[in-house]
Amino acid sequence: MSPSTIAGLTAAILVGLGLYALIVNADPLKKLLAFNLLGSGVFLVFGIIARRGAVGAFPFDPIPQAMVITGIVVAFAASALAVALMLSLAKESGRITLDPEGETRPDNGAENA
Amino acid sequence: MTLFEALDFALAAIVLGLAARTISARRVFGAVVAYVAYGLLLAIIWVRLYAPDVALTEAAIGSGVTGVLLISASTRLGPLAAPDAPPGAALKAGAAALSALVAGILATAVLYLPDPAPSLAPEADAHLAETGLGNAVTAVLIAYRSFDTMLEKVVLVLAVAGVWSVAPDRFWGGAPAPLGPAAPDTALVFLARILAPIGAVIGVQMFWVGADEPGGAFQGGAILAAMWMIVMMARLTEPPRISSGWLRLALIAGPGVFLLAGLAGPVMAGSFFAFPPGFAKPVILFIEAFMVLSIAVSLPLLVAGPPNREAGR
């Protein structure tokens, strides 16, 4: 099995794990971690396509790799925005939960240390 | 089974194990630690796939800076995590079925990829000499698909604006909370004093060398960002007020210079985002230098978060 195939199957399993955790975990921070796992699995699929694009003297195809670099930076920016939204949610309601039925109390118990 | 095959299998097993640990850890802090280790091992897999630039970016940004962000988030938000009702068995079964389906489809797609694989490597290499660069990935980022990279810088600025806008109105213009404790460990202060200059040199070198070898603006910028973050964590300097002029200028310098270079394209070389022939490499390095500045400024701001004090204090 070539490294590309092994990495590709790993990527498929990572996407599955990330998707499962994204749906099942209720804690928003854990959802964010699962989203990052899912994203890195997808980037790995790009990576194996880049590696399989090796032709002649070129060991890889640079275009998918450039897209992955862009993707990693954008995924980090999205994670930072998600964390800021969670901070705002915590400030507004005193707890972080995505459950709309969950108790909300407008207190300031969320002042960060 | 050859040695390298065994290495690939071992790497895959460890990475999958760490991913499983990430999603199953009880406490968020444990999950974040597992995720950082996962990112570092993923970087080794990237090296096995002949993608050193991506490996550097994954280690620096994907695992490093994201790890700092998530750890600071887990310390701020961890105590507030509501003990929601655990997911029902039906939801778990449904999610497991969906995930297995998606993973199966992806695995089938991976196993049945066309052979010989289509590739743009020859075209990318054919024009590499005109750009004056030796690193094909840098050429793709700054020369062939420069519009995409400029828009990505704009995304970073938008993310910073989004993070800032989460603060209540009365805090607008103030500074974010300090990144470190009030009395930082003297070992951390020592590390910040010694590492920051070294890291700054390494970051600039990584950006400069990225023209011909693995490296580039994102990787170098991430290292510079990390150095600023560690100096802030050691309380040797504080996060700046978000209304400060130099901060905003540094943030938009990257996409701004990039856009100006693109708009100057029709004047200098004939079309939008074209570089003048023979003069391409200096223009590219000029653009990249401002990109490094913007990245080094925006990543720590994204980690520092929204302002939480009034502008006067």
Place this chain on the structure above:
Amino acid sequence: MSVVLDLFTVLAVGLGVFFFLAGTVALLRFPDSLSRLHGLTKADNLGLGLVVLGLIPRASSPLAALKLIVLWALVQLGSATVAQMIGSALRRREEIE
């Protein structure tokens, strides 16, 4: 000569890997956090030093060998700091309890 260098590389890297393994055993088997920290940092630093020493003959140029040594120095710096910080955090936690 190259056979001797290859043998040196194999021995040094193998010894380094053994020390890494020893550090992991310390992490898993020692009774409390402070002793685990001690075992892990000492063994890992020595292990990395031996691995770097073993890789120096295979470096493509003297500059690359120098970069390997700088790498080792930086990891030493980082891990020493982190060990200090974890140690003082553990000490603080002991004092609270």
